[in-house]
Amino acid sequence: MTARREIPTFEDVYRAEYPRLLRRLMRRVAPDDARDFAQEAFARLHHSGKLPVLDQPGAYLNRIARNMLIDRTRRQQRTGAIFHPLDEGRDAPTRPLPNERPLTEAEKNGAEIADTVQIPERLAGEPELTRQVWILFHLYGRSFEEIARRLGISRRRVERLRERADYATIGMSYPSFGERIRFELMTMRLGLECRWDIFRSVFYG
DSSP, X not given: OOOOOOOOOHHHHHHHHHHHHHHHHHTTSOHHHXXXXXXXXXXXXXXXXXXXXXXXHHHXXXXXXXXXXXXXXXHHHHHTOOOOTTOTTSOOOOOOOGGGSOOOHHHHTTSSOTTOOOOOGGGTTSOHHHHHHHIIIIITOOOHHHHHHHHTSOHHHHHHHHHHHHHHHTTOOOOOHHHHHHHHXXXXXXXXXXXXXXXXXXXXX
């Protein structure tokens, strides 16, 4: 008789995999970005509901993080931005918005259509404001602050709309406010536990 596979809890996976994932990411990006990527990877794992059927949660988390890194690299290539992860004071160039630049000759001649952008098919059904945030962030490399000023909304709302758009592009439902709060509280507790374990191992062996 085949033994039943033991399904790890999210807390167990977080304790085991968060430090590993964070170390891998910190070899690729700045520490603050690495923590953001790691947190988002665990958020997507948690909200996906796939943990009970995953044989290797660590591999799934690595794939999520890798896809996010690839997405950012592609965004930087599209916008022509230059990424300086350890030099936050340096401004990277961004692709001009259509109303901030003169029309190209091809646009003047009608060979190209100005202001036309291509968005993922899954994003087409999202509200217009969500699509605008995704376009300004991913295609034009605008910061949250710039997008907030341009659209007349708060920076926090820009962040949420960008998250909602990103979830839509990967075919996942955006978690409710209650789900997000519960996840934040849980990961805060787990993060404190991880730091305490490190402290205890250093000072008490």
